[in-house]
Amino acid sequence: MTAPALRLTGEETAMLDGGRGAGTAMAMRMVVALAGVLGAERLIPITGAHIDSCLYHGQAGLDFAQKLAGLGAAVTVPTTLNVSSLDLMHPGLVRLPPADAVPARAxxxxxRALGARATWTCAPYQSTERPAFGEDIAWAESNAIVFANSVLGAHTERYGDFIDICAAITGRVPHAGLHLPxxxxxxxxxxxxAxxxxxxxEEAVWAALGDVVGRQSGSGVPLLAGIDPAVVDEDRLKALGSTAASSGGLALFHVAGVTPEALAAAGDPAWSGLPSLAVTAAMLRTxxxxxSHGADPSAPLDAVALGTPHFSVREFGKLAAALEGRPAFHPGCTVWINTSREVLAQVRQSGLVQAAEERGARIVVDTCTYITPILGPxxxxxxxxxxxxxWYxxxxxxxxVVLGTLSECLDSACAGRVLRDERQWD
Incomplete structure (x- = not known):
């Protein structure tokens, strides 16, 4: 079967032919090539982009970005940047050798030279500027993709490195995949x-649920039913989606009575009669x-990692409340909290971060502790x-690694060893 021919508008043809500059033409060639792979008949405009390519993986990524910038390319839609390999607010925190740190900074x-906003966060949805229901966007980074699609009801495919910035420059993506109803x-x-x-x-229970959802759904689109909407908030959906996107190829989920497309589809026959699977407490415990990879529960606990995806203002509030009455963290256990600059500024102003720092917690911005060498040997x-x-x-x-609820993590951080409260998982 012959793939349909891609139809470009006059403006898109001008971009492809160099009428908007060599950098834009380079980006448009990438977008057109992707459209051919996906069998798209046309391109559609986007209202924003989130770029994952800014995390340094090697010289090729730097060459690509510098080539675009050198050819005069610039983003044409509001564009945020994912985590990088460095924490610029805390110099020396990341233990990258100069051979990697210098190109990572470059x-x-x-x-930034391409016009993207220096947000350096994997959670652009925590910003005051985020896409609205039904908007077409080009977001990269797996948890950001699934959150935008599922929780916000925006439309994005699973865009990866290089194509993300090309979409931001051209303001176009193929009319394919999750852009189609x-x-x-x-x-x-x-x-x-059940x-x-x-x-x-507890968010960790939602993370375990996300692992089940990802494994059971693969790259499909699950509808979670039977959850009381009163127990749902964005941080719990974030925990669900980010884990499901790690354990499976998930880019979109729905929660009956909660997420926007599920609410809009109430009574739609296309949403009924689906294959069904019961999720049990035993599945979450498994x-x-x-x-929990390879950890010896009897061994000392060296660290606690919070904020993957980046800690939100609400999560800092929950943490501050949970720390009331707790002592300082054990001197042999470091508590790391990953967050964005924007959120950190808010919680410093509101006083929500001080309780954690007074007990010895360390704040990381611009990057994350699971992808770059921050933890000591x-x-x-x-x-x-x-x-x-x-997962990663x-x-x-x-x-x-030991997966635990926030209260289990804090109790363990104070004791310097893993403490379980099985009642939270029964």
Missing amino acids: LMEAY EHRLPTLELDCS LSTARLG ARDEL EERTVMTPSGKWA APMNIGVD
């Missing part, structure tokens, strides 16, 4: 009615144990409520 500058329909129902409201009161056993951190850190930085 890569950050190249994307028919590809956003649920393909599987996950019945969560999970108690009390059990769903997911928790599988996300002595920090081998780490506890976290983040399914994404638990063992591979990326070679640590043993």
